[in-house]
Amino acid sequence: MTPGKTSFAGIVERAAPALVIVAVLVIWEMFVRLRGIAPIYLPPPSTIAVYLFRMLADGTIEFNLGVTLLRIFAGFAVAAFAGVTLGVLMGMSRIVARIADPWIAALYPLPKIALIPLLVIWLGTGEVYKIVISAITAFFPIVISTYAGIRQTDQGLVKAAQDLGANRRQIQMKIVIPAAIPSIFAGLHLGMGVTVILVVAAEMIGSSSQSGMGFLLIQSGQVMETEKVFASLIVLAVVGALIIKLQEWIDRKVAPWTAYRDEH
Amino acid sequence: MDVIVEDVTQVWPGRGGASVVALDRFSHRFASRRFSCLLGPSGCGKSTLVQIVGGLETASSGSVRISDPALPGVTRPVGVDSVMVWQNLNLFPWRSVLDNVAFGLEMQGLTKAERHERAKSLIASVGLSGFEGHLPGQLSGGMRQRVALARALILERPIMLMDEPFGALDAQTKIVMQEELLRVFDETHKTILFVTHAIEEAILLGDEVIVMTARPGRIKEVLPVGLPRPRSLEMVNSKAFGALFDRAFHLIREEVMTSMAQQAMALEAK
Numbered sequence: 001m002t003p004g005k006t007s008f009a010g011i012v013e014r015a016a017p018a019l020v021i022v023a024v025l026v027i028w029e030m031f032v033r034l035r036g037i038a039p040i041y042l043p044p045p046s047t048i049a050v051y052l053f054r055m056l057a058d059g060t061i062e063f064n065l066g067v068t069l070l071r072i073f074a075g076f077a078v079a080a081f082a083g084v085t086l087g088v089l090m091g092m093s094r095i096v097a098r099i100a101d102p103w104i105a106a107l108y109p110l111p112k113i114a115l116i117p118l119l120v121i122w123l124g125t126g127e128v129y130k131i132v133i134s135a136i137t138a139f140f141p142i143v144i145s146t147y148a149g150i151r152q153t154d155q156g157l158v159k160a161a162q163d164l165g166a167n168r169r170q171i172q173m174k175i176v177i178p179a180a181i182p183s184i185f186a187g188l189h190l191g192m193g194v195t196v197i198l199v200v201a202a203e204m205i206g207s208s209s210q211s212g213m214g215f216l217l218i219q220s221g222q223v224m225e226t227e228k229v230f231a232s233l234i235v236l237a238v239v240g241a242l243i244i245k246l247q248e249w250i251d252r253k254v255a256p257w258t259a260y261r262d263e264h
Numbered sequence: 265m266d267v268i269v270e271d272v273t274q275v276w277p278g279r280g281g282a283s284v285v286a287l288d289r290f291s292h293r294f295a296s297r298r299f300s301c302l303l304g305p306s307g308c309g310k311s312t313l314v315q316i317v318g319g320l321e322t323a324s325s326g327s328v329r330i331s332d333p334a335l336p337g338v339t340r341p342v343g344v345d346s347v348m349v350w351q352n353l354n355l356f357p358w359r360s361v362l363d364n365v366a367f368g369l370e371m372q373g374l375t376k377a378e379r380h381e382r383a384k385s386l387i388a389s390v391g392l393s394g395f396e397g398h399l400p401g402q403l404s405g406g407m408r409q410r411v412a413l414a415r416a417l418i419l420e421r422p423i424m425l426m427d428e429p430f431g432a433l434d435a436q437t438k439i440v441m442q443e444e445l446l447r448v449f450d451e452t453h454k455t456i457l458f459v460t461h462a463i464e465e466a467i468l469l470g471d472e473v474i475v476m477t478a479r480p481g482r483i484k485e486v487l488p489v490g491l492p493r494p495r496s497l498e499m500v501n502s503k504a505f506g507a508l509f510d511r512a513f514h515l516i517r518e519e520v521m522t523s524m525a526q527q528a529m530a531l532e533a534k
Binding site: 157165178255256260 | 315318320343347348350352354356357358367368370371372399400401402415419
């Protein structure tokens, strides 16, 4: 579509990101080999690739990633359901908002990792602990965004609906909630981000289950298998990017109008 | 339907306890099946007035009575017989053209089949067939305007309140939409209250032009427009049109100056 697409400058622009990645890998490889750096400190990319394929071949990655993803989706599902429900209720009822507000104000700024000792005492170090810590963390951005979205409904749309004969209940169901969807999705994106962080962190700290990408990372680190640490990090980065892409795809499917929402 | 506005005053609470009088004892009888244009500088309360007539704002004092000329003495509640067409359209961005137009019928509880059938015929009548499944954000300004018009017309309410509906359109699209509205008026003969700050538009469309003063909004003069119907854009070149334009321009000029001075003062006060 751009006129420069087939021109030399256009080709350079499109190829540049991939070229830079290749260049970084080549420099890294040469730097490590020429300077004779020990692989415990910095393994060369080629070795990391070998380890990555080995870990994929013997199922280490598949198993641990699968377990981590299950925990992420479980924690996220709990947080999404609770957060969206409470956010909508707060937006619709002033009493609910007034009661919930001081709790959210007090608990939101608290670093949720600080709750780990308490949760371990209460819940032990099993699955429930990891799901609860990630759900608690993801809950706050979701509830706050949902509430904000409901409150910031364009009053022009509300008046227009009222003029066209909508009653209060119809305005809430047909106008206020759909109008809040972009905000709700923004909250869900933030919530998903922190769920990933918290699940991996919980797998690293005080988990008895000996599984998951966080466990794989910490275990490889403790025995100085730096190649496995890098391989695990690459897997986490790729999976994180895929989760974001998946969310964006769902957004477009569920609410295609958000692409045009600035010009209604 | 007649719309009888009596002594309507609207006062907004202003900064630091001072209050702003948006409308000051506005009285007028908008006669049934007549096209009335409210012309005035920005901030003169003309938008507020149509919202009060539509039951979407409550006046600080005064009254609005809606009554059928065939049943004098019976006053109907505000809002029931009127429908708004908004300056910024207020289309529901997540609803397709079809579901935007059908919204009013959906609220009345009509079945999907019934409301879609009627919405489709209205969409066709405003020339948007084939765009039923589009979202408002995918349409041009003129097409969105037609959706807003169809969404209002589907309810078949006898009073249509229009708040600068064509203000945001480009000049050519505006002309087409004005012709469209004239056609609708000739076919339906609704009672129309049309807010504008464009003198030409007010004269071309209206049976009367109510020139308003700068804030606080009062009636400065009511100009009857004697131009024959059906109206067409060529009338803009007629002698009668020119005379009306001069008169309206003379009246509005002073008010615009006053309004600009008010705005400058408000800015300085900040």
